[in-house]
Amino acid sequence: MTPGLNAAKFVVREKELEQALGALLAGRGMVIVGPVGVGRTAFLAAVAARLNASRYAVVWTSATEASRELPFGAFTGLLGVTEQVSQGGLVGALLRRAEGRTPVLVIDDAHYLDPASAALALGLAHEREVRLLITARPDAPMPDAVVALWKDRYLRRLDLEPFGLDGTTRLVRALLDGVAAGPTVRLLHGWTGGNPLFLTELVRHALATGRLVTEGGLWWWRGALSVPPRLAELFDGWLRGLDHAQRDALAAVALGEPLPLALLDAVAPGVVESLEERGLLRSADGDGRIVVRPAQRMLGAALRHRLPGLRRRRLCAELLTAGADAVDPVQRARWQLDADHPPEPGTLLRAAALTCRHDPELAARLARRALERTDLAAPVLAAALVELGDPDQARQVLRNAGPRARLALAAHRCWAERDPSGAHADLSALPGAAAAGLDALVLLFAGRTAEAEQTAAEALRAHGPGLASARLAHLLARVLAGRTAAAAAVAPRTGDELAGYALARLWRGEDVRLPLGDLAFGRLPHAPGSAAARHIAEAGLPDTEWSLLSGYAHTLAGEPDLAVARLREAVVQQNGGHRLFRTEAASWLAMALLAQRRPADAAAVLAAHPPDAIALLPGLSDQATGALAAARGDLPGALAAYSSAAATARSAGAHTLELTALTELRWLAPGASPDRLAALLTSVDAPRLAAEAAAALAVSRGDPGELLEHAAHLEKLGLTDRAARLAEAASSTGGDRRGEAVLLVSRLRGHAAVAVTGSVALTPREMEIAALAADGRSDREVARALGLSVRTVQSHLARIYRKLGVHSRRDLPFRR
Template identity: 30%
Template sequence: MSRSDSVSARTAHNPKDPMPCWPLIGRERELEVFARVKTNRRGWGFVVSGPAGVGKSRLAEECLARAVRGGFQGRRATASAAAAAVPLGAIAHLLPAGVDLSDPIAGFAAVAAGLGGPDRRRCVVLVDDLHLLDTTSVMLLRQLMDAGLIRLIATIRSDAVPSEAVQTLARGDAVHHVELAAFDQGQVETVLHAALGGPVGPNTVRLLHDVSGGNALYLRELVHGAMAAEALASDGQAWHLAPGSQLPGTTRLTGLIGAHLATAGPSARPVLELLALCGPLPLAEAQAAASRQALTDLEHAGLILSNQDGRRTSVMLAHPLYGEVIRASLPDLHRQSILLDQARRVEAYGARRRGDTLCIATWRLAATNTADPAVLIQAAGTARNAHDYPQVITLLDAVPEPRHTAQTRLLLGEALSQMGRWKQADFALTQAEELAADEQEKLAVALARTANLAWSNADLTQALAVNGTALSQACSPVDRHVLQANEGFLRIAAGQPARGLALLENLETEPSHMRNVRTWLRGALAKPTALALTGHTQQAIAWAERAHTIHQQLDDHTLVPHPAIQHIPLVLALTESGRLAEARTTAENAYARLTDSSLIARAWMAVFLGRTQWLAGHPASARRWYAEAATVARTINHAKALRPALAGLAACAALLGNLDAAQTALDEQATTPIAPSFLPTGEEHLGQAWLLAARGNLTKARAVLAEAARTARSTGHLTSEALLLTDIARLGGAQETASRLTDLAKACDSAFIQARAHLTIALTKNDPVRLLHAADELQNIGADLLAAEAATTAATAWHRTGQSRRATTATRQAAQATTHCQTARTPLLTAPAAAAPLTPREHEIALLAATKAASKDIAETLKLSARTVENHLQHAYTKLGVTTRRELTTALKGQPAPPL
């Protein structure tokens, strides 16, 4: 046997994989199945099936390596169409030299001896692409398996049609099958984190998952291609794709996909090209390029997919990368012909379907850089309703200057604003103001300008000045009401929640007229935010839920951001009310719905997701979301979101022990313009305070937090004040904050603030009973780190008074909460003195008692007196913090056996 034929226990290198360092993650279930299968002493086979690139070979290689580590002798063979033309071609290298299989008995004996090797170890053979193996090889493997001389690991393509011999081999009684599916988004995140050595931004994970389709091979090649093109890089906090970057993949990836597409044959190429440029398409339009039978064949080959929606069937490419490869291969003139032909075809149908006008304009613009201005303007409105703001800008930029109106400039200005292009937006809106023909158009432009200024880095006084000018010129009571509500939005955005609420006091529970719907939605975004900031969390939740529902219903009729933006105040309100898990789920679902062009909403949703995870005591998860927010905010130069994101990054890094990263975030925050924003006032100092605490300067950390809390109080940000006061208590200042926190708990309807107040009072009294009650309360809320700190402090207090049993119980509760805290380090998490370990005799007696053995039976077994057994058992109870035998089983889990 040559060295290339064997597999050592140290490596499972796949010759088809140029990057064997990528981790095998997300296949735990399949490996567990294999672990059970290989214990069968009478023989076994293990077949992995799935589509190309899903990771079959990688899993098979890992199984082979584990078998080798378990004492098997490993061999490998790769079947191919070329090798199948020669009997035994794929496995010839596994057979002894000179073996003559024309004599079945002697030949089989020689093969058996050769495979066994001199030490007669059990042999396992891995066959990649078993479906391509020739019949003679299959029959020999079957005989060797039946004789118990080999075990088989094999891979089969799920879209292949194996020969009858292969099917017989793979269907054997001792052969076990696993079907590999593509990675879901969570698995992609896990794989990327392990491969890149650090967290990956949520949007980057989503993009890589969507483009790769969860295919492991495609994912790997996309990552390597993006890194080679410097489109994927780490900012020290997380890995992100550069904004607007393409995913170039690699030459190998293009070749693999091209080879798969080539299997369709030249007659199917036209429909694949049409779908790549214009798809998805209705079945009737796809049949203009190919027959129904051809489409059926393409579907069977896994190149296209069909989707039934009511009575309508649509057709699309089976994988997004297929379109990328096809488009890259098309000559310009041929591409133009396909686009123009499809545009004419849809125009001939009358362009009746929703979205047809957008498609026609897009195709003609892509083909000739021009289109009918009326079609472009209509298409821009459709793109606006789909929140595709880059497409709105592209379409309107192609409209000739004389054809622009106040409405088109307004549409362009709002799209530019949503993309964070603030100065260009203001210029377009200024043009819209000049073109405005009546009071209503002027009002609409004024509202759009104030929104752009509010979201930009400009001082809010500019937005208030624009609104004030419009208010002084308004004659209609309805218009004045609209502008007053808009001022309420601006005041809250400027960090004045109480003043803003006063202006929004008469905001209707739903818009009374379509004329003021945009302002109502803006007010309905600000009002629950202010309610949550001032401690009225239940009202805030009700308002935010109502606003989101109405926003969804009106989405096709109004120039406003994505409806998911209404979930930002809902997440804030849920968090402050003490419903942290619900807040996190709501935010994650909303973030997934936001389009790539909803950059403002994405930045703020990521900020509040980070904040929710921070308050839950999950600093690693919070850091990932804050890094995502910072990346988006930098993309659009949005200092109002960038500052809180950087503060959160610094705080999280400090808690995780990465002080250099924390300092880097603070340095960037110091150079970022200060601008009032929706984020609770005072919290921008959390990063500085927790970095000081991590460096041991608790006195200065408390001083920073105290000043921040005074600022929050002066501006009416009560929930923020409560958060800051709680952190002062956690850093040794409970005595100075307990009274104010108690007052805040009475003034607000927040269960979270009440729990914080209870924790702070317990800390002032160093009362372990109260501390454990607070720990339970915080655990129910989902504040894992605060719960762990409370329980740890209780354990310390009981240790100091010599109550070991209670101390152990509290320590166990603290440990349970700490498992969710992602290695956070805080002063209160200093572990109490360890409980005295069990002696060997106590451990032995406790184990026997856990099986419900009676003391007299234990005494008889161990040759002890019953009294001695009871004494040892009571000592064990005290050390483990339990009182009954029923609790022993749980308490002994994870307890190391004491040295003898």
């Protein structure tokens, strides 16, 4: 994937293009208003390219700061050397250029027009022979005559806005000539506000500097925000004319965004309003107080990058003195480091913990400084180093910290070194509540669900519900064991608990708010409103649903395309750092690809990400292997894999996973394990999953009424393929519900005869004829309505009756 860095890209705005063309064809023209970088000139070029060159002649001129100093400066180039500028003269010059066509005069950057040129443009709007296309910036002073063009309704006004997320996605795809990961697109959109110029420059700069890289077939942003040189020059122009106090205020906001207004007034009094009027700052209400940010995210990054060291040190010291308690620990810790103040270890530790998941580089910097004062910083530093891909250094940090880091060392052994058995042995030898809670989580990820639940329950009885690790392990173990109602009844306190709670609700078939994942790394979930979520929001990183669980939710909803998109992201995310859910991401992605009928791609995913000793969902990797074997037509291999998955889950005590494995086994082999599956249906409380299991059992009983009821239920759940299979089974049994079953097959198969058992589905034409006949129309009326012969209608009806097992119109089980 090597995109061309110099290729100009324009993303078509179809709706706006149609409006502009309509204004030209049906009226006198249009004024396009939009901020710097929104693509006004490119939009004009796109409009001009759509015009019929045999009917319209496009003539361009641009106003500039230099031309504003000359009367009629923007139009002198359109006239001969000896011609005097006048409305009539300009119209004549345009008509001569047009050579019998309608002239379209394009005036770019009309906000720079001198008063005489602006008056002339207003006069041209009265001319029937000429059409106008004019652009202007909304934030620049405009001559009254330009404003009158739309205010007095001579021309229509079109406000060209920055892109929304969809437009940003299309432009980024065009610039990269490939697909960017959803979190990266959202990150770019958040930084640029959807401004096409900013997006284009940022993407090209990131490609040149290695901040955009490909992983898992997707483009990902890696590293801190870096401002492209061309945009830095643009921002320098915005700052011209600012005095020292105004520059200090802007720099202070950049160092602390979002900065409380009261704190900014204490550092740089009396200048905030002037900066807001110039469009350099924006204010908003935040947690009951007014906070201030740079008007553009990248302006703040440019200011921080170019801030001289001594000035940075002075401003950070002033901010600390003026009221460091008014900001979150992360900002306070940054200021302490930049001001070279004696660090507060507690502040540094809290800040490192808040940033470890989404900004491990900053977390490592803060934790290293804290480690100079206390060994308590070692676990946070080690966690940040693992997220940064350096588990060996992380282990060394923990070893150097001595006894205080023994818990963290055991956690490192489990997840970073993929040795849960060794970690369990280490934790079993350690006393205290923290060791017991962590041991429950280790057992859970080692595939020992029942033991994890017991250990967590004992820890909670001994040490109370405040033990977060035991509480999380207990919640997840109950979900896996099949007690989803009990798990969903407990309000989650953390992002990790919200993930377990959401999984329980998904398996129950209930609506649920999914946990969030930050856009930088996104490996672990966090809850809306949590301290981490607030800090991420204040850092300007927009939230999105956690990719892993979002992808799985789309799979359950029967939306494989959306599932694959999110799970591709999850596989990349879970392949770095602590890799907690690496097996789940790869297995779910493979199964979503199989739902798209892409077995080769599913096989590649499973081969690239083989299972190891860490997995939250016992037997899931075997289920993915079984699904792949079934897709390839390897029935013995599929049966063996699903049998292994069911045995693994049963041994672990993860009965929800055993239920899903036996359900798949039953769909492949209707006589397989009926007693065990029936027993699980009475003990596993997961209605969404139980619906598939009950339907699989119904196939062997062959009762058409029961089969149709299950088919209707599965259709509501989005499982149309399996619903169609049940309906086909019902249609093959005969009886008085055969016609109903055939019609259901027809609808579920998309009116196409593609069923695997020699379909009895109606064709699209047969569906039309059946609908009309069922309404009581005669053969002749049906023929007239569809443009067919009467004999053709009668032939179709004979086939319809035969397929549905009925004898007349009155028996058709169909109404329009």
